[in-house]
Amino acid sequence: MYYAYKYRLKPSDPHRAELDRHRDICRQLYNHALYRLNEYQDEHGELPSMTTLRSELPDLKEWWDDLSAVYSKVLQTVVERLFDNLKGLSKLKENGYGVGQLKWKPPREFRSFTYSQSGFKLDKKGGQTVLSLSKLADIPIRLHRAIPDNATLKQVTVKKEATGEWFATFGVEMDREPPKLPENPEKCVGIDVGILKYAHDTDGTAVGSLNLSDERERLEREQRKLSRKQHGSNNYEKQRRRVAECHADLRRKRRDFLHKLSAYYARKYDLVAVEDLNVKGMMESPSNSRNTASAAWRTFLSLLEYKCEREGAHFVTVNPRGTTMECASCGVSTDKPLWVREHSCPACGFEADRDANAAWNILSRGLEDVGVGHSESTPVETALPVDTPVSAKRVVEAGSPTLKERTAQAVSE
Numbered sequence: 001m002y003y004a005y006k007y008r009l010k011p012s013d014p015h016r017a018e019l020d021r022h023r024d025i026c027r028q029l030y031n032h033a034l035y036r037l038n039e040y041q042d043e044h045g046e047l048p049s050m051t052t053l054r055s056e057l058p059d060l061k062e063w064w065d066d067l068s069a070v071y072s073k074v075l076q077t078v079v080e081r082l083f084d085n086l087k088g089l090s091k092l093k094e095n096g097y098g099v100g101q102l103k104w105k106p107p108r109e110f111r112s113f114t115y116s117q118s119g120f121k122l123d124k125k126g127g128q129t130v131l132s133l134s135k136l137a138d139i140p141i142r143l144h145r146a147i148p149d150n151a152t153l154k155q156v157t158v159k160k161e162a163t164g165e166w167f168a169t170f171g172v173e174m175d176r177e178p179p180k181l182p183e184n185p186e187k188c189v190g191i192d193v194g195i196l197k198y199a200h201d202t203d204g205t206a207v208g209s210l211n212l213s214d215e216r217e218r219l220e221r222e223q224r225k226l227s228r229k230q231h232g233s234n235n236y237e238k239q240r241r242r243v244a245e246c247h248a249d250l251r252r253k254r255r256d257f258l259h260k261l262s263a264y265y266a267r268k269y270d271l272v273a274v275e276d277l278n279v280k281g282m283m284e285s286p287s288n289s290r291n292t293a294s295a296a297w298r299t300f301l302s303l304l305e306y307k308c309e310r311e312g313a314h315f316v317t318v319n320p321r322g323t324t325m326e327c328a329s330c331g332v333s334t335d336k337p338l339w340v341r342e343h344s345c346p347a348c349g350f351e352a353d354r355d356a357n358a359a360w361n362i363l364s365r366g367l368e369d370v371g372v373g374h375s376e377s378t379p380v381e382t383a384l385p386v387d388t389p390v391s392a393k394r395v396v397e398a399g400s401p402t403l404k405e406r407t408a409q410a411v412s413e
């Protein structure tokens with residue numbers, strides 16, 4: 001199995017200057033490779049292969065002295081990066097999107113370079129852990145979590161964020177196969193995501209949405225200050241970094257919440273059923289698009305999917321159409337506007353919280369789609385009596401220690 005481990009680097013000022021120099025050389029090589037690709041296509045009527053452009057690197061070093069200062073594998077990955085971008089454009093074109101051509105990279109848009117297979121290692125020097133990069137430097141690194149002993153380091157990508165911070169992301173290959181999925185999952189859960197409550201599951205747990213209003217207000221305040229600075233001045237650059245720090249703060253808090261929540265469900269349950277949401281289409285809606293973007297549902301589903309695979313749990317996506325309208329007890333569909341938060345079936349009298357009813361429908365569809373046995377009774381049979389409202393038994397507020405404790409408890413179980 002292949003994983004990515006990200007760590008913060010602690011470079012000195014000379015290290016920062018050297019990192020920036022290597023990054024800019026790679027950027028110039030990328031632009032040159034793009035020029036040669038277009039030139040080759042004009043001359044031969046077809047695109048060159050990646051091997052063709054990589055074979056030109058030794059000749060380039062004869063007249064381009066700066067290339068000799070960069071490790072050879074790093075230069076090769078720059079050419080590979082160009083062809084990866086071409087593949088990305090081709091896939092978008094196949095899916096019906098209108099695409100243009102690749103453009104030259106300005107300094108601010110080329111932020112990383114990669115050591116592949118060799119040229120890097122983790123070492124101990126002067127009582128601290130350093131990342132040794134060939135032809136560059138030994139840069140102190142903060143290993144806030146250990147890399148497993150049975151892991152093989154395949155590559156490392158060094159990246160400069162918009163805040164000016166440097167990070168190293170290791171591509172790690174584990175010497176083990178993913179756990180086998182259980183044939184008869186015992187612990188199954190359906191999850192309905194929303195705005196007011198981020199997640200409502202069939203076990204009666206409702207997780208509150210993450211409150212980032214203070215962070216957004218700070219971001220808007222700093223953006224207004226940036227708009228009053230003269231573009232290109234030193235004050236503009238300082239304020240631009242403050243805005244980037246606000247964006248990074250929002251992003252880190254959101255991803256921390258999503259990582260903890262997805263880890264909790266992946267570790268506790270044998271089968272997790274969720275809606276296959278068209279988030280892009282929902283974002284194009286003229287109403288509530290900001291809250292939809294802030295919820296980051298697609299990121300949550302992506303994290304949940306790979307963690308379920310890692311933990312050996314079924315991950316099932318179902319069609320979301322009608323999950324809030326159908327009755328989880330009898331299946332009769334009842335129209336109700338968005339502001340109605342309670343489900344009351346006129347056919348069978350079943351009453352439930354709107355999100356709880358949707359979660360049961362999601363689990364029912366998930367069990368049907370996955371086609372595996374299920375040791376527990378069906379959602380209809382495990383639902384509370386008809387005359388008892390179904391609501392959240394436990395409400396977990398986002399950002400509270402409770403969510404972290406529940407995740408730790410799922411690990412111990």
